[in-house]
Amino acid sequence: MRVAVIGAAGRMGKTLIEAVCQAEGVTLGAAIVHPESSLIGADAGELAGVGRQGIALVGSLEAAKDDFDVLIDFTTPALTQQNLDFCVAHSKKIVIGTTGLNDAETAHLKACADKTAVMFAPNMSVGVNVCFKVLELVAKTLGDDYDIEVIETHHRHKVDSPSGTALRLGEVVADALGRDLKECAVYGREGQIGPRTQKEIGFETVRAGDVVGDHTVLFATEGERVEITHKASSRMTFAKGAVRACGWLAGKEVGLFDMQDVLNLR
The missing domain is CATH 3.40.50.720 (NAD(P)-binding Rossmann-like Domain)
Known part of the structure; x- marks a missing residue:
């Protein structure tokens, strides 16, 4: 080719x-x-x-x-x-x-x-794509009892937010739980927003320095947290x-x- x-x-x-x-x-x-x-x-x-x-x-x-x-x-x-x-x-x-x-x-x-x-593909890293697959299992197993947040960090030059990879991570989790990401996604939080709703999927974005790409999906409930993280250094x-x-x-x-x-x- x-x-x-x-x-x-x-x-x-x-x-x-x-x-x-x-x-x-x-x-x-x-x-x-x-x-x-x-x-x-x-x-x-x-x-x-x-x-x-x-x-x-x-x-x-x-x-x-x-x-x-x-x-x-x-x-x-x-x-x-x-x-x-x-x-x-x-x-x-x-x-x-x-x-x-x-x-x-x-x-x-x-x-x-x-x-x-x-x-x-929003991310062609082999490791990230394995994470996509793992997230299906994690989300289905943990279910609606866990709060879900997607946190991503990229270099200061990146122009889109959240990253395509972060959105895809959210889509994978939402699909596994039978949710529509367009309806349940919350992008950043500020002010008196009230308590978190049960089925929302939150996104937090960091832009700084020369970070190639870090992504974490956090599942949290009372008493424990599960984090699936991928970090690209090149x-x-x-x-x-x-x-x-x-x-x-x-x-x-x-x-x-x-x-x-x-x-x-x-």
């Missing part, structure tokens, strides 16, 4: 290039940067610190359309929509780690998956998951998948 990385000059983009170059079964086919970037023409491998790869940075997907089979997209919701349309039009597969999509953008993503293979954990997903998509022509499918956790 020939992989293209868009947003190649960013922190995540450079890590993705490094992960592709280190992985077996995939090759770096293209690296795309902003069309006005001064880096256009530079070697993608040298930019990522993995040595010359013979892949020059380009300023658009159109310029790379003959050089890749699957696109890795960790960009912004608006740009991801454009990239989805490009992949559908040119029969390319796509792995999406973009977070912060609204309902309309998510619906567009699902529609595109009827025409090409789409792997979409973006490489997300990059390796995304590259693994690229290889997994090799046998898929259409459909919407996530990391639970890639890891056979269904």
